[in-house]
Amino acid sequence: MGTPLSGVAFVVVDLETTGGPPGADAITEIGAVRVRGGVVESELSTLVNPGRAIPAQITLLTGITNAMVAGAPPVGEALAAFLAWARLDGESTVLVAHNARFDVGHLRGAARALGLGWDEPTVLDTLGLARRAWSRAEVPDHKLGTLAALVGSPTRPTHRALGDARATVDVLHAALAVLAPLGVTHLEDLATAADPVPARRRAKSRLADGLPSSPGVYQFLSAAGQVLYVGSAADLRRRVRSYFTASERRSRVANMLDTTVQVRAIPTPTEIEARVRELRLIDELDPPVNRRSRSPRNRPWLRPVGGPRPRLAATTVLPLSQADGAVGPFPSRAALARARRAVESALGLHTWDDPDARTAGLDAAGASDDGACAGISTGAATAARASAGDGDATGAPTGAEAIRLALSGRVDLVALPLLERISALAAAERFEEAGMWTARLRSLLLAACRAEKARPLLACPHLIAARRRPGGGWELVAVRWGRLAGSAITPPGADPRPAVRALRATAEVVAPPSRVGAAASAEETLLLADWALDAGARIVEVDGGEEDAESVLERLSWPVGAAARHRRIIDAVG
Structure with missing residues (x-):
C-alpha cells in the first residue's frame, strides 16, 4: 500500500550562500529541520566558512559577515556533518526545500566538488507543491514569506537558514493538508504531487x-x-x-x-x-x-506449401501438426511480407506471379529487388544448405525440403546468405539496399524466435514450472497445450510438493487442440514460455502424452541454430 506520509521523515533544509555558482566555496550557512508525522525530531544549524570573501550585497541581504564565518567550519566539514545528520539514504526519507533547485543544487555541487558523494535522494520542492495547493486567486505569489503568512507560521523568513527552514516546515504541512483530499497521502504520491x-x-x-x-x-x-x-x-x-x-x-x-x-x-x-x-x-x-x-488470434504465420512448385503461404489457421514447420505469429501482414521476401530470395524461390503472394501484401514489383543485388555474392547459401541436411547432388537441400528446414529451426539457411549480401552491399556503399534486406531478415528472425519459444509448450499436454519468490517460497504455474491452466504460491520455508500435487489436481482440463491458437492465443503461449522456459525457472514435472519424458525435455530446449543467436540483427531498430 506504500508508505503513508505520517511515516515519512522530511529533512527540510535551507542554505545561505555567497551568491556564486554551486561548488566548494559557496555555502555560508546550513539550517535544517527533521520532522516526521508533524513532530519535529531534531534541528541543525551552522555557519560555514566558504573560504572566500562574502560580497557586501549578500551581507546586506542575509546579515552574515566575514567576521561571523571566520571561525566556522569549512564547507567540507559542515556538509559532511549535515549529511550524517540528515541520513538521506533512508528509503522513507525525503529532502525538502523551497525552490529546491537552488538549495539542492548547491548541496549536490559542493558534495561532488569535495568528493563526499551524493546519492540523489528523493526531493520535494514546496514551491511546486504550493502552486498546486493554492492558486494565484488565493495568494498573490508563492514566495516563502507570502506562504508563511498565509498558513499562519509563527516564523517569518529573514534569509537566515534555520528560520527559513522552520517556515518551510509549516508551509509543507499546510500544503499536504490541502492536497490530501486529492490523493496525496503516501510517499509514492510525492513524485507527481507538484505536477499539473x-x-x-x-x-x-x-x-x-x-x-x-x-x-x-x-x-x-x-x-x-x-x-x-x-x-x-x-x-x-x-x-x-x-x-x-x-x-x-x-x-x-x-x-x-x-x-x-x-x-x-x-x-x-x-x-x-x-x-x-x-x-x-x-x-x-x-x-x-x-x-x-487486440485480436491476438488473427496474427498471421508463414508456412510452406508443397507441390510441383514449393512456395510459402500466409495463414491465420495453422494446424498444430504443421507448427514445427512454420514461423510466427507476425505482428502484421507487412512484417510477414518482409520475412517471406527474405526466405524466397535466399532459397532461390520464384513465386512473385503467385496470387497468394499478393494476399500477403506483395506484388510482382518485388521481383526487381534481386536484380538490384546483381553481382552481390551469396555463396554462403550453398554452405548453409549443405550443413542443413540431405538435398541435391551437392548436398544442399532444395525446394520443399529447404523451406521446411528454414522454417523449423534452421534459420541460418536464410540468415547466412542474407548477412553476406548485407555486408557486400554495405561494403559497396549501397546502404539503402543493405538496410532494406536487414529489415527483411529482422522480420524473419523475430518471427522465428517466437515460433521457437512457442513450439515446446504448444505440443506439451502438461507442465508445471516453478520460480523462487523474492521474499521466499515458490510461484508455481501449470501449462497445458500452451494455455495457463492454473497457478499457486507457497509460503517461505514450506515444502512445495503438496502445492504441486494440489495444482496438478485442480488445474484446468484442456483438450488437445487441433490448431495453433485453439487452446490459447499465441501471445499467451509466448508469455508463458518466457516465464516457464527461461533462466531462473525450474521444470517440476512434465507429461508428454504419447512421447517419453526424454523426448519432451528435448523439445523444451532451444535449437542449436536458434534465431536468437543473431541478436545484433534482432535488436536493431526496426
Missing part, C-alpha cells in the same frame, strides 16, 4: 482505496458499466493510484479517467496469471482504450 493534474482527476485516486496490494487484473468502468480499459499489476492498489498522477501522460487514458466511475479488481495468486488474464479479457471484451493485444 486536474483536481477532479487526482481526487478519483480514492477509487483505489479498497483495492488489495497483491497481483491481479484491474478494469476501469464507465457509468454505464462498460469496461473502458483492462490492465494487470503486481500491486493493484499502487498501480491504479498511479493513473491519477502526472506520471500518466497518455491522452487517450487521461480522457478515459475523466469518465471512469469504478475500478473493478480481480486478484490472482501470481503476477504471471494476472498478465495472462489481462490478455484474455482484452480479447474477450475489446475495451476501447486498450491498443495492445
Whole structure:
C-alpha cells in the first residue's frame, strides 16, 4: 500500500550562500529541520566558512559577515556533518526545500566538488507543491514569506537558514493538508504531487482505496458499466493510484479517467496469471482504450506449401501438426511480407506471379529487388544448405525440403546468405539496399524466435514450472497445450510438493487442440514460455502424452541454430 506520509521523515533544509555558482566555496550557512508525522525530531544549524570573501550585497541581504564565518567550519566539514545528520539514504526519507533547485543544487555541487558523494535522494520542492495547493486567486505569489503568512507560521523568513527552514516546515504541512483530499497521502504520491493534474482527476485516486496490494487484473468502468480499459499489476492498489498522477501522460487514458466511475479488481495468486488474464479479457471484451493485444488470434504465420512448385503461404489457421514447420505469429501482414521476401530470395524461390503472394501484401514489383543485388555474392547459401541436411547432388537441400528446414529451426539457411549480401552491399556503399534486406531478415528472425519459444509448450499436454519468490517460497504455474491452466504460491520455508500435487489436481482440463491458437492465443503461449522456459525457472514435472519424458525435455530446449543467436540483427531498430 506504500508508505503513508505520517511515516515519512522530511529533512527540510535551507542554505545561505555567497551568491556564486554551486561548488566548494559557496555555502555560508546550513539550517535544517527533521520532522516526521508533524513532530519535529531534531534541528541543525551552522555557519560555514566558504573560504572566500562574502560580497557586501549578500551581507546586506542575509546579515552574515566575514567576521561571523571566520571561525566556522569549512564547507567540507559542515556538509559532511549535515549529511550524517540528515541520513538521506533512508528509503522513507525525503529532502525538502523551497525552490529546491537552488538549495539542492548547491548541496549536490559542493558534495561532488569535495568528493563526499551524493546519492540523489528523493526531493520535494514546496514551491511546486504550493502552486498546486493554492492558486494565484488565493495568494498573490508563492514566495516563502507570502506562504508563511498565509498558513499562519509563527516564523517569518529573514534569509537566515534555520528560520527559513522552520517556515518551510509549516508551509509543507499546510500544503499536504490541502492536497490530501486529492490523493496525496503516501510517499509514492510525492513524485507527481507538484505536477499539473486536474483536481477532479487526482481526487478519483480514492477509487483505489479498497483495492488489495497483491497481483491481479484491474478494469476501469464507465457509468454505464462498460469496461473502458483492462490492465494487470503486481500491486493493484499502487498501480491504479498511479493513473491519477502526472506520471500518466497518455491522452487517450487521461480522457478515459475523466469518465471512469469504478475500478473493478480481480486478484490472482501470481503476477504471471494476472498478465495472462489481462490478455484474455482484452480479447474477450475489446475495451476501447486498450491498443495492445487486440485480436491476438488473427496474427498471421508463414508456412510452406508443397507441390510441383514449393512456395510459402500466409495463414491465420495453422494446424498444430504443421507448427514445427512454420514461423510466427507476425505482428502484421507487412512484417510477414518482409520475412517471406527474405526466405524466397535466399532459397532461390520464384513465386512473385503467385496470387497468394499478393494476399500477403506483395506484388510482382518485388521481383526487381534481386536484380538490384546483381553481382552481390551469396555463396554462403550453398554452405548453409549443405550443413542443413540431405538435398541435391551437392548436398544442399532444395525446394520443399529447404523451406521446411528454414522454417523449423534452421534459420541460418536464410540468415547466412542474407548477412553476406548485407555486408557486400554495405561494403559497396549501397546502404539503402543493405538496410532494406536487414529489415527483411529482422522480420524473419523475430518471427522465428517466437515460433521457437512457442513450439515446446504448444505440443506439451502438461507442465508445471516453478520460480523462487523474492521474499521466499515458490510461484508455481501449470501449462497445458500452451494455455495457463492454473497457478499457486507457497509460503517461505514450506515444502512445495503438496502445492504441486494440489495444482496438478485442480488445474484446468484442456483438450488437445487441433490448431495453433485453439487452446490459447499465441501471445499467451509466448508469455508463458518466457516465464516457464527461461533462466531462473525450474521444470517440476512434465507429461508428454504419447512421447517419453526424454523426448519432451528435448523439445523444451532451444535449437542449436536458434534465431536468437543473431541478436545484433534482432535488436536493431526496426
